Amino acid sequence: MVTNRYKYAIEMYRDDGTNLGQVPVEMDPQPALEWTWLTGLRRNKLELSDGTGSSAVLPVWHREVGEPYIEGFRVTILSDEDDGITEDFSTLYFKREADQARLNLIASKRLRKDETVRYVTLAFLNDAHAMPAARPQFKTREAPPDIRIVESDFGSFVNRSQLEGEVTTEDIPIVIPRRILDETRELALASRDKETGGVLIGHLHRDRTVPEVFVEVTAQIKAAHAVADAARLTFTPDTWSAVQAAVDLRGEGETWVAWWHSHVPVGVSCKDCPEEKRAVCPLVNGFFSQDDRQLHRTVFFKAFASALTLSLKDEGDGSEITHKLYGWRHGVIEPRGFYVLNNGLSTSGGERHAERQP
Amino acid sequence: MSNTLLDLVVSDTSRQRVKSIEEVSPDYTAAELVQGLLQELGLATHDHSGRSYSYHAFNRREARHLGANERIGDACETGDWLVLQPEVNAAQGLE
Numbered sequence: 001m002v003t004n005r006y007k008y009a010i011e012m013y014r015d016d017g018t019n020l021g022q023v024p025v026e027m028d029p030q031p032a033l034e035w036t037w038l039t040g041l042r043r044n045k046l047e048l049s050d051g052t053g054s055s056a057v058l059p060v061w062h063r064e065v066g067e068p069y070i071e072g073f074r075v076t077i078l079s080d081e082d083d084g085i086t087e088d089f090s091t092l093y094f095k096r097e098a099d100q101a102r103l104n105l106i107a108s109k110r111l112r113k114d115e116t117v118r119y120v121t122l123a124f125l126n127d128a129h130a131m132p133a134a135r136p137q138f139k140t141r142e143a144p145p146d147i148r149i150v151e152s153d154f155g156s157f158v159n160r161s162q163l164e165g166e167v168t169t170e171d172i173p174i175v176i177p178r179r180i181l182d183e184t185r186e187l188a189l190a191s192r193d194k195e196t197g198g199v200l201i202g203h204l205h206r207d208r209t210v211p212e213v214f215v216e217v218t219a220q221i222k223a224a225h226a227v228a229d230a231a232r233l234t235f236t237p238d239t240w241s242a243v244q245a246a247v248d249l250r251g252e253g254e255t256w257v258a259w260w261h262s263h264v265p266v267g268v269s270c271k272d273c274p275e276e277k278r279a280v281c282p283l284v285n286g287f288f289s290q291d292d293r294q295l296h297r298t299v300f301f302k303a304f305a306s307a308l309t310l311s312l313k314d315e316g317d318g319s320e321i322t323h324k325l326y327g328w329r330h331g332v333i334e335p336r337g338f339y340v341l342n343n344g345l346s347t348s349g350g351e352r353h354a355e356r357q358p
Numbered sequence: 359m360s361n362t363l364l365d366l367v368v369s370d371t372s373r374q375r376v377k378s379i380e381e382v383s384p385d386y387t388a389a390e391l392v393q394g395l396l397q398e399l400g401l402a403t404h405d406h407s408g409r410s411y412s413y414h415a416f417n418r419r420e421a422r423h424l425g426a427n428e429r430i431g432d433a434c435e436t437g438d439w440l441v442l443q444p445e446v447n448a449a450q451g452l453e
């Protein structure tokens with residue numbers, strides 16, 4: 001059971017110190033729970049079977065001004081075998097909610113577009129015993145996830161890879177074979193005028209000697225039954241069933257580790273945009289929209305899951321594509337680096353043995 | 359058709375979060391059960407603009423999606439695994 005007895009709010013201030021008021025925020029604890037779980041797994045403190053079931057979320061009060069102001073919050077996950085794991089999260093966790101609150105202030109004309117704001121975060125004991133909505137009654141028990149972990153030598157993967165972008169020590173290492181990047185690129189080019197995408201499957205590896213857990217992408221499954229146009233790609237329940245059917249058919253014990261999708265050339269809308277502006281434009285150089293974030297939160301909520309975007313450019317013969325990887329860091333989705341595994345090399349070299357959770 | 363309580367396994371679409379649910383009334387509709395399970399599984403219920411996601415329950419044994427109004431006692435047997443699958447968009451446009 002997840003114990004989270006506090007409700008959270010944001011207080012906004014103008015630069016000159018004027019208080020712009022408080023707004024309640026709907027705190028979604030899942031990304032923080034998943035991040036804490038992964039940290040426990042990476043440090044040999046948790047096992048796959050521990051899950052996030054026995055956990056608590058508590059505010060960390062502000063050192064100077066104290067309650068109800070917070071510096072962040074603390075998540076603890078208990079383990080069957082060990083003391084479990086504790087992770088602290090800063091108020092940056094609420095940055096998107098603060099950004100939205102700022103936009104709402106602008107929309108209601110209480111703030112000018114060019115004004116900057118500061119925000120502080122507060123927590124209050126949620127003692128309003130809300131009447132539980134009429135819900136189906138049943139007993140629930142957490143069960144092991146359908147994921148296996150392969151004991152491997154991390155070094156043997158790194159030695160055969162090139163680092164692309166920056167991987168911080170906090171980021172779980174992700175290894176993507178170059179052939180899979182090429183495959184997604186070709187699919188994106190082939191459907192040039194429409195967004196396309198799919199799911200990346202692979203293995204979770206663990207090297208207890210480091211200790212480290214890392215992700216190896218092994219295949220790309222193009223989204224079937226998806227509905228696509230130039231600005232939107234809809235993954236339907238049939239898409240997800242087809243992906244899982246493909247995973248089951250392969251019989252390699254792979255799990256969903258990422259998803260990918262393309263962004264079509266922005267074309268007409270950028271025609272009048274000057275060259276120098278285009279060079280730094282996020283629409284041209286890769287971005288992760290609010291819908292993309294929400295899809296990631298909805299389906300790819302495990303902290304090891306990532307998202308690959310491919311952005312097609314208008315220039316030249318149209319074959320220019322940039323890709324970017326996004327992943328969870330402290331419960332927030334951020335751009336990140338990854339390892340590109342060279343083509344033509346077997347990935348089995350580094351495996352010691354596979355272990356499936358009971 | 360079952361009139362006794364059912365024990366089921368439920369999971370998110372990636373099967374990375376799994377729960378056993380016990381003593382489920384056979385008289386719930388699939389839609390009622392799905393609604394009750396979203397919070398249980400910690401799944402997102404609405405998109406960033408507040409629109410509710412539509413989730414469908416996929417019965418692995420029969421490899422089919424349950425109709426929203428199907429009675430659980432008619433559509434499931436004890437031991438069945440239901441996968442909750444949303445319809446979600448990846449869309450262009452910056453915030």
Ligand SMILES: [Zn+2]
Nearest residue numbers: 289292448449
């Ligand atoms: Zn997108």
